[in-house]
Amino acid sequence: MPIPTSSQTIGPFFREGLNRPTWADLTREGARGEPIRIVGSVLDGEGLAVPDALLEVWQADAQGRFADPQDTRSGVPDPHFRGFGRGCTDPEGAFAFRTVRPGPVPGADGGLQAPHINLTVFARGLLKRLVTRIYFNDLDEANAIDPLLRSIADAGVRATLIAQRGADVDGEATYRFNVVLQGEGETAFLAV
Amino acid sequence: MIAPARRVYAPEPPGTQPPYDWADYRSTIKRHPKRELLAVPHTLSELTGPTFADHWPGVPITDLTRLREGAPEAMGQRITLEGRVLDEDGRPLRNTLVEFWQANAAGRYHHSADQHDAPLDPNFLGVGHTYTDDQGRWRFMTIRPGAYPWRNTDNAWRAAHIHYSVFGPGFASRLITQMYFPGDPLLAWDPVYHAIPDAAARERLISRYDPNLSVEEYSMGYTWDIVMRGRDETPMEHH
Numbered sequence: 001m002p003i004p005t006s007s008q009t010i011g012p013f014f015r016e017g018l019n020r021p022t023w024a025d026l027t028r029e030g031a032r033g034e035p036i037r038i039v040g041s042v043l044d045g046e047g048l049a050v051p052d053a054l055l056e057v058w059q060a061d062a063q064g065r066f067a068d069p070q071d072t073r074s075g076v077p078d079p080h081f082r083g084f085g086r087g088c089t090d091p092e093g094a095f096a097f098r099t100v101r102p103g104p105v106p107g108a109d110g111g112l113q114a115p116h117i118n119l120t121v122f123a124r125g126l127l128k129r130l131v132t133r134i135y136f137n138d139l140d141e142a143n144a145i146d147p148l149l150r151s152i153a154d155a156g157v158r159a160t161l162i163a164q165r166g167a168d169v170d171g172e173a174t175y176r177f178n179v180v181l182q183g184e185g186e187t188a189f190l191a192v
Numbered sequence: 193m194i195a196p197a198r199r200v201y202a203p204e205p206p207g208t209q210p211p212y213d214w215a216d217y218r219s220t221i222k223r224h225p226k227r228e229l230l231a232v233p234h235t236l237s238e239l240t241g242p243t244f245a246d247h248w249p250g251v252p253i254t255d256l257t258r259l260r261e262g263a264p265e266a267m268g269q270r271i272t273l274e275g276r277v278l279d280e281d282g283r284p285l286r287n288t289l290v291e292f293w294q295a296n297a298a299g300r301y302h303h304s305a306d307q308h309d310a311p312l313d314p315n316f317l318g319v320g321h322t323y324t325d326d327q328g329r330w331r332f333m334t335i336r337p338g339a340y341p342w343r344n345t346d347n348a349w350r351a352a353h354i355h356y357s358v359f360g361p362g363f364a365s366r367l368i369t370q371m372y373f374p375g376d377p378l379l380a381w382d383p384v385y386h387a388i389p390d391a392a393a394r395e396r397l398i399s400r401y402d403p404n405l406s407v408e409e410y411s412m413g414y415t416w417d418i419v420m421r422g423r424d425e426t427p428m429e430h431h
Binding site: 001002003004005006007008009010011012013014015016017018020044045046048050052056058060066067068069070071082083084105106107108113116118120122123124125126127128129130133147148151152157181182183186187188189190191192 | 204205208209210211212214217219220221222223224225226227229230231232233234235236237238239240241242243248249278279280281282291292293295301302303305306317318319353355357361362363364365366367368369370384385387388393394396397417418419420421
């Protein structure tokens, strides 16, 4: 059986090759649902900005459907939503995505998972990507029964997965989600 | 649907992936997580992923030797690169996006942060993308990248490489890696390459010279296959 190819770092010089500024707006094709924004920073173990990170998001549409035929549940996903986005950090380590609020999706046990966005982080100094999830702090009831959040005993660690709603931007709900690669407040990263 | 999902994709064999904490590559020191990763069940969130069957990222860019048809040619050794993207069952991944970027023949990237004192080539960006065909095959033409110094340690030089970004069957299989060239003496010294513990896994990142892919009196050919984690469960007519 073929063995999966080994990962290597994205390095510092990926911007020309991979940055597609329009991809940070997942609503650009007219997605249905509530537009929201995710803003944040990527920080290293000294609290310094990481200006050379690439972030990718993957999520369900507003109804909780994935834009992939492998989601074989009945019904049709939003044809104007690809569920995938990409952005780079700026010189201050900041990133921003515009998307729609995802619906709940089924979990491994047949129950529902709370609405969330899957996040990948690539950067110079990461020999392979890091993966985490973005949950929403104004969905307490859904979060309380989410299998992944429930599996994390330490409240401080659990909190690193939950984006915090701040002031709206252009009338759209805006959440802050920082990615801390190391040390105090280190983000809970997932082995997928 | 894919349920009830647990760990659907097999774990990667030990030693075939680099660690996060690898001090020989100094940039990892302040950027590796110190807490153990949380193993999560594979749900639809992990098992689905972006699709590219309609080629939405745009028309392929597969001749990096010219900025456009008829434009002046980049300097350097022309090479043709070809390979397949396969899943863990050895089945081709069709219509998947393959992106690539690289330094020019002098070992310099077209990137504002690359301050290596080597010439930029106005006719070379070193950036392209394509989609795999029905056999999972991709192919492009470029200039052989030069090695470059990178200050990881005194007088350190990266082995010549081309970066690849590939999407597999699901979110859990996303891969960015680097392809190397056979016979490069810098491989013996390169800490990014040597971060992969398993020697056979490392060597699978080295492309192979393929005389059948060389174009007579024009370019040299190299082949390299990429294996993505997981299995494509999608019936092919959906792709």
